[in-house]
Structure formats: C-alpha cells, structure tokens
Amino acid sequence: xxxxxxxxxxxxxxxxxxxxxxxxxxxxxxxxxxxxxxxxxxxxxxxxxxxxxxxxxxxxxxxxxxxxxxxxxxxxxxxxxxxxxxxxxxxxxxxxxxxxxxxxxxxxxxxxxxxxxxxxxxxxxxxxxxxxxxxxxxxxxxxxxxxxxxxxxxxxxxxxxxxxxxxxxxxxxxxxxxxxxxxxxxxxxxxxxxxxxxxxxxxxxxxxxxxxxxxxxxxxxxxxxxxxxxxxxxxxxxxxxxxxxxxxxxxxx
Amino acid sequence: xxxxxxxxxxxxxxxxxxxxxxxxxxxxxxxxxxxxxxxxxxxxxxxxxxxxxxxxxxxxxxxxxxxxxxxxxxxxxxxxxxxxxxxxxxxxxxxxxxxxxxxxxxxxxxxxxxxxxxxxxxxxxxxxxxxxxxxxxxxxxxxxxxxxxxxxxxxxxxxxxxxxxxxxxxxxxxxxxxxxxxxxxxxxxxxxxxxxxxxxxxxxxxxxxxxxxxxxxxxxxxxxxxxxxxxxxxxxxxxxxxxxxxxxxxxxxxxxxxxxxxxxxxxxxxxxxxxxxxxxxxxxxxxxxxxxxxxxxxxxxxxxxxxxxxxxxxxxxxxxxxxxxxxxxxxxxxxxxxxxxxxxxxxxxxxxxxxxxxxxxxxxxxxxxxxxxxxxxxxxxxxxxxxxxxxxxxxxxxxxxxxxxxxxxxxxxxxxxxxxxxxxxxxxxxx
Numbered sequence: 001x002x003x004x005x006x007x008x009x010x011x012x013x014x015x016x017x018x019x020x021x022x023x024x025x026x027x028x029x030x031x032x033x034x035x036x037x038x039x040x041x042x043x044x045x046x047x048x049x050x051x052x053x054x055x056x057x058x059x060x061x062x063x064x065x066x067x068x069x070x071x072x073x074x075x076x077x078x079x080x081x082x083x084x085x086x087x088x089x090x091x092x093x094x095x096x097x098x099x100x101x102x103x104x105x106x107x108x109x110x111x112x113x114x115x116x117x118x119x120x121x122x123x124x125x126x127x128x129x130x131x132x133x134x135x136x137x138x139x140x141x142x143x144x145x146x147x148x149x150x151x152x153x154x155x156x157x158x159x160x161x162x163x164x165x166x167x168x169x170x171x172x173x174x175x176x177x178x179x180x181x182x183x184x185x186x187x188x189x190x191x192x193x194x195x196x197x198x199x200x201x202x203x204x205x206x207x208x209x210x211x212x213x214x215x216x217x218x219x220x221x222x223x224x225x226x227x228x229x230x231x232x233x234x235x236x237x238x239x240x241x242x243x244x245x246x247x248x249x250x251x252x253x
Numbered sequence: 254x255x256x257x258x259x260x261x262x263x264x265x266x267x268x269x270x271x272x273x274x275x276x277x278x279x280x281x282x283x284x285x286x287x288x289x290x291x292x293x294x295x296x297x298x299x300x301x302x303x304x305x306x307x308x309x310x311x312x313x314x315x316x317x318x319x320x321x322x323x324x325x326x327x328x329x330x331x332x333x334x335x336x337x338x339x340x341x342x343x344x345x346x347x348x349x350x351x352x353x354x355x356x357x358x359x360x361x362x363x364x365x366x367x368x369x370x371x372x373x374x375x376x377x378x379x380x381x382x383x384x385x386x387x388x389x390x391x392x393x394x395x396x397x398x399x400x401x402x403x404x405x406x407x408x409x410x411x412x413x414x415x416x417x418x419x420x421x422x423x424x425x426x427x428x429x430x431x432x433x434x435x436x437x438x439x440x441x442x443x444x445x446x447x448x449x450x451x452x453x454x455x456x457x458x459x460x461x462x463x464x465x466x467x468x469x470x471x472x473x474x475x476x477x478x479x480x481x482x483x484x485x486x487x488x489x490x491x492x493x494x495x496x497x498x499x500x501x502x503x504x505x506x507x508x509x510x511x512x513x514x515x516x517x518x519x520x521x522x523x524x525x526x527x528x529x530x531x532x533x534x535x536x537x538x539x540x541x542x543x544x545x546x547x548x549x550x551x552x553x554x555x556x557x558x559x560x561x562x563x564x565x566x567x568x569x570x571x572x573x574x575x576x577x578x579x580x581x582x583x584x585x586x587x588x589x590x591x592x593x594x595x596x597x598x599x600x601x602x603x604x605x606x607x608x609x610x611x612x613x614x615x616x617x618x619x620x621x622x623x624x625x626x627x628x629x630x631x632x633x634x635x636x637x638x639x640x641x642x643x644x645x646x647x648x649x650x651x652x653x654x655x656x657x658x659x660x661x662x663x664x665x666x667x668x669x670x671x672x673x674x675x676x677x678x679x680x681x682x683x684x
Contacts, residue, residue, distance in 0.1 A: 052473065054469075073472070073477065074469075074472040074473050075471075075472045075473070075474075075475050075476055075477045075478075078472070078473050078474060078475040079475045083473065083474075084473055086470075090467060090469065090470045091467065091470065092462070092463050092466035092467050092470065092471075093466055093467070094462070094465075094466050094530075095462055095463065095466060099459070099462070102459070103459055103460060103462075103463045103471075103474060104474045106456045106459065106460065106474075106475075106476075107474060107475030107476060108475065111456035112456070113456070113457045113460075113476075113480060113481070113484055114455060114456045114457060115452055115455045115456075115457045115458065115484065115488070116455065117455055117456060118451065118454050118455060119454060119455065119456055119459055120454060161470070161474070162473075165474060165475060
C-alpha cells in the first residue's frame with residue numbers, strides 16, 4: 001500500500017483548558033474525495049487549521065505524503081502541494097479577478113521572490129490564469145475587481161485560487177456555505193471537474209453535497225472522529241445517528 | 254506542480270517593449286527636458302527640483318503604503334540617512350579630490366537607504382498594521398534622536414554642509430548652476446520612477462498587492478507575507494535613499510529636519526493627497542503639495558491651515574486622492590460623454606471655488622485683525638492692498654463665501670444628475 005496523501009496521528013489541540021480536538025487519527029489515500037462532517041462546534045474548521053499550519057497542534061502529527069508538517073508555516077506547507085480554501089471567502093478584493101488567479105500561479109511557476117521578471121511578459125502565466133478562469137467560468141469577469149463579484153462568483157474564484165497552484169491535496173472549508181440551490185449545483189460541478197485526479201478533503205454541512213461528492217466520510221463530534229467510511233456505512237452507523245439526533249434535540253431546547 | 258519545460262518556451266515568446274508602453278515615458282522625459290526653457294527663472298527651477306525630489310520620495314513611500322499596505326510613520330529616516338551619506342561622500346570627494354562624477358552620488362544614497370532598510374525591515378516587517386506602524390514611528394524617533402547625539406555623522410543641530418562642484422566634471426559641466434542640477438535630478442527622477450513602476454510589475458511586486466489585500470491568503474499560495482513585505486521595504490528604502498541623495502546634491506545641506514517624524518508625516522500626507530491606490534497618485538500629490546508649499550506660503554501666513562483642510566477634505570470626500578478623482582472620469586470618457594459634464598461642472602465648481610476663496614479671505618481678515626502689529630491696517634489679499642479694518646472687504650468676502658456656497662449647493666443636484674447620465678450607457682435602439 002502506498003503512503004497516504006494525508007495522515008493524522010493522535011492530533012490534539014487545546015485552547016486554554018478547553019480541548020477542541022481530542023485525538024484524531026485519520027488516513028486519506030491519494031485520489032480520495034474525503035468529507036469531514038459533524039455538528040456545529042465539533043472542531044471541523046480547527047482540524048483544517050491544524051492540518052494547514054494555521055495553528056500549531058498541541059500534540060500529534062500531520063503527515064503530507066509521508067512528510068511531517070510539524071512546525072512548518074502555511075506557505076511552506078503550501079509549497080509541498082497542499083492548498084486550501086476558507087469558510088469565509090478569502091480572496092484579494094482590490095485586485096482584478098485575473099490578477100487573483102495569476103498571483104496564485106506565481107510560486108508554482110518558479111518565480112519565487114523575483115524582482116527581475118515582468119509578470120505580464122510571461123505568456124505561460126497569462127495563459128495559465130486564463131485557462132483557470134475558463135474552468136471556473138469567470139472569463140467574463142476577468143478585469144473586474146474581485147471584491148465586486150457576487151458571493152457565488154467569489155466562492156468560485158476562491159476555488160480557482162486554491163487549485164491554481166497545482167497542489168495535489170485540495171482542502172475546501174464549506175465551499176457551498178450560504179448558497180442557493182442553483183449556486184450549490186454550480187459549485188459542486190466545479191469542484192468535481194477541478195479536483196479530478198487530486199485528493200480532496202472538505203468540510204461541508206450540506207448533506208446533498210457530501211453524498212454527491214465524497215468517496216469516504218468522517219464524522220467529527222466534540223473533537224473526535226466517531227465514524228469513518230463509505231457514505232452508506234456512515235449513514236447507517238447508529239453512533240452517527242445518535243450524535244446528529246442528539247445535536248438536533250439540543251438545538252430544540 | 255512546477256512545469257518547467259512549458260515555462261521556458263513561453264517566456265521566450267513573451268511580448269517585448271512596445272511603442273505604446275514606452276510612449277508615456279518618452280513624452281514625460283521630453284517634457285522634463287524642455288521645462289527649464291519654459292520656466293527659466295531660478296526660483297522656478299528650485300521649485301521644480303524640489304518637486305522632482307518629492308516625487309521620488311513619495312513614490313518610494315507608496316511602495317509601502319499603496320502597494321504593500323504598510324503604514325509607515327518613519328520613512329523620512331531612509332531619505333535623510335541616504336542624504337547624509339551622500340553629503341559625507343561629497344565632502345570626501347572634496348577633501349581627497351576623488352575622481353567621482355557628482356551625478357552618480359544618489360546611488361550611494363540609495364545603497365545606504367537599502368542597507369538601513371534591510372536591518373530595520375528584518376524585524377519590522379514581521380507584521381503589518383499597527384505593529385509595523387508603531388515600529389516605524391519608534392525607529393523614526395530613534396534616528397532623529399541619534400542625529401543630535403551622533404554629531405560626527407549627523408552634524409548636530411546645524412546639520413552638515415557640502416559642495417557639489419568638486420566632483421569629476423561631466424562633459425565639462427561642474428554643476429555650479431541650478432539648471433545643471435535640474436537635469437541630473439530630472440534624469441534620476443525618470444529612472445527611479447521607471448524602476449519603481451517595473452518593480453510593481455514583477456512577481457514580488459504583484460505579491461506585495463496580494464499581501465496588502467489579504468496576507469493570510471497569500472501565505473496559502475506559497476508566499477511568506479513577511480518576506481514579501483521585507484523585499485518591498487528594502488526597495489522602498491533604496492529609492493528613499495536616492496531621493497535623499499538628490500536632496501543633498503540640490504541643497505548642499507542636510508539637517509535633522511530632513512529625517513524627523515514631521516518629514517515622515519508630510520510624505521504620508523503627500524501620498525494620500527495624490528492617491529495611494531494608483532501608481533501615479535503620489536506624483537500628482539508631490540507636484541500639488543510642492544506648488545502649495547512654495548506658492549501659497551508666499552501669499553499667506555496661514556497656508557498650512559489650507560493644506561490641512563485640503564488633506565482632511567481629501568480623506569473624507571475623495572479617499573482615492575486626486576488620482577482617484579481623475580480616474581473617476583474614465584468610465585464617462587470611455588462612453589464618450591465627458592463633454593456633457595463640462596457645463597454642469599462650471600455651474601457648480603466655479604461658485605464653490607468663489608465660496609471657498611471668500612471663506613479664505615474671511616480667515617485672512619480675521620488673522621490680520623488679530624495678529625497685525627498696531628497701526629498696520631493695510632492687508633494685501635488677492636494682489637490688492639486695502640484697509641483690513643474697513644467694512645467693505647469683510648462684506649465682500651462674506652457675500653462671496655455665502656453666495657458662492659449657496660449657488661454651488663443649488664446646482665449640485667444638476668451636477669449629480671449629469672454625472673449619472675454621463676456614466677450610463679445609452680440604450681441602443683432595437684436592431
């Protein structure tokens with residue numbers, strides 16, 4: 001068996017005395033589409049932030065293609081082939097849509113901190129950015145400031161930025177949050193096409209999206225993974241039903 | 254992942270320098286070449302030299318504020334230190350008759366500014382926002398304090414002086430005259446502006462924008478926000494040092510005033526006045542501010558009040574600065590409707606100007622009434638001299654102020670409607 005794309009071992013995170021992530025072990029194989037679901041406050045976004053280096057874990061390790069990520073900054077993790085989107089739209093609002101995508105291509109095209117290349121002179125960058133704009137269906141918006149796009153378009157742009165660098169592990173944090181049905185369908189199709197042959201890890205609330213996209217599902221409740229497996233297996237798991245039912249009952253009180 | 258083979262072929266096929274892109278630079282260069290023949294007086298040359306030095310300084314400041322999102326309260330330090338260094342080199346040239354041509358000196362100013370920026374930037378660029386601003390303020394105060402303590406380098410309160418004419422003559426020119434210095438400064442201004450513009454088009458220049466907009470996102474694109482800031486900071490330090498070198502050559506004296514926090518505040522004001530959102534904004538700011546400073550200060554003792562009011566008005570009503578106001582008209586111009594705005598503008602802007610001038614006249618009269626020496630009743634305002642205590646000027650100024658502003662208010666809705674029309678495309682008749 002080959003090394004998993006992403007491997008979490010004994011991952012824990014406390015904020016003060018509150019333990020948010022309480023020992024997560026998870027293996028995600030190459031090419032897998034993995035969804036992390038769970039009730040509000042289960043620690044899904046925290047888990048994402050631990051994996052991508054936004055917060056340091058209290059204990060435990062994260063391995064990307066077998067390499068330990070402990071102590072690495074987000075930009076170093078990104079350079080190793082992991083890219084993420086955010087729950088709250090996180091783009092460059094004052095720059096044009098095209099510029100947003102072009103910036104996300106720079107590092108992977110080997111430009112680093114160069115101040116002797118003119119970006120507009122690289123046809124490779126321009127074409128690459130235009131190709132991604134076409135993929136995310138924003139060619140018509142190319143020269144607008146990203147901040148004026150509609151919400152769904154900004155989410156699409158963020159997915160574009162996330163995949164542009166060519167990372168092979170893509171992490172999406174609630175990509176369809178706050179969207180209408182038609183917008184959700186559009187984003188789901190988009191995610192499906194742009195993450196072909198890549199490892200996808202996503203946090204999602206919309207069960208339609210989860211069951212439509214994911215090969216495997218993990219259920220996170222109070223910082224622990226209580227079930228992990230195929231959609232059918234997870235759906236039938238009594239622990240999952242209890243957790244979701246419990247959360248629903250709590251919400252009613 | 255990195256696709257190197259594809260990259261090599263594509264870069265080779267990149268577009269070259271086209272005439273369209275070079276044209277603005279050629280026009281500006283030619284304009285600067287003929288300018289001394291249009292405004293040939295010594296005072297005009299002095300103002301233009303000051304203007305160009307401020308342009309370089311303001312553009313370097315905007316590499317931080319506008320391009321990189323770093324609000325610095327101590328940028329004058331890099332200009333000042335570069336200037337002091339050039340002054341010392343000038344004195345070395347004089348003392349040891351070194352064969353160094355004077356026009357090369359700003360390079361040393363730049364390198365020294367770069368050196369200092371490298372040291373300070375190594376810790377100040379870790380964070381943007383308040384932390385960066387506070388560190389810049391602290392460093393600014395620190396160096397300003399050093400300028401009085403380290404007399405050997407900064408010359409204490411008198412500053413240090415030099416003589417630019419001891420350098421190696423360039424084609425027989427020894428730079429005795431202001432006009433000769435003008436061309437050195439003009440050459441450096443065009444070169445520095447071009448380099449700063451090109452910097453903004455490089456990967457690190459583009460990422461500076463990205464880090465300004467959203468440092469966290471930039472980190473998840475493989476770039477360390479801190480290093481991107483650091484490179485911008487170093488480049489800004491270099492060009493500030495160049496500006497300092499030009500200052501040293503032009504004025505042949507540098508004092509503590511060239512690097513203190515007042516000077517740092519002025520450059521922030523200039524950049525904001527011109528507009529930090531556009532590359533050319535600070536150029537406009539520098540030109541307008543220098544004009545105000547040199548022309549208005551001759552006319553009025555309370556000119557700083559007007560500059561302050563202008564600054565506040567800019568920040569409140571035109572956050573894009575003067576460049577933003579200009580660029581606001583681009584959509585109407587693209588629609589070919591800019592002409593339709595001329596008459597509404599005349600109807601509103603001219604009464605508004607009269608109102609503002611009336612208000613200014615009132616302020617001058619009040620200032621004169623409060624501060625004039627006893628028996629000195631004469632006041633010169635708008636090139637006319639009259640008795641500042643008679644009723645007529647007060648009445649005229651009040652009428653101009655109230656009337657002008659009243660008319661402007663009355664015609665403002667018309668201007669607003671015209672503005673809306675000019676920015677709405679015509680509906681095409683059905684084909």
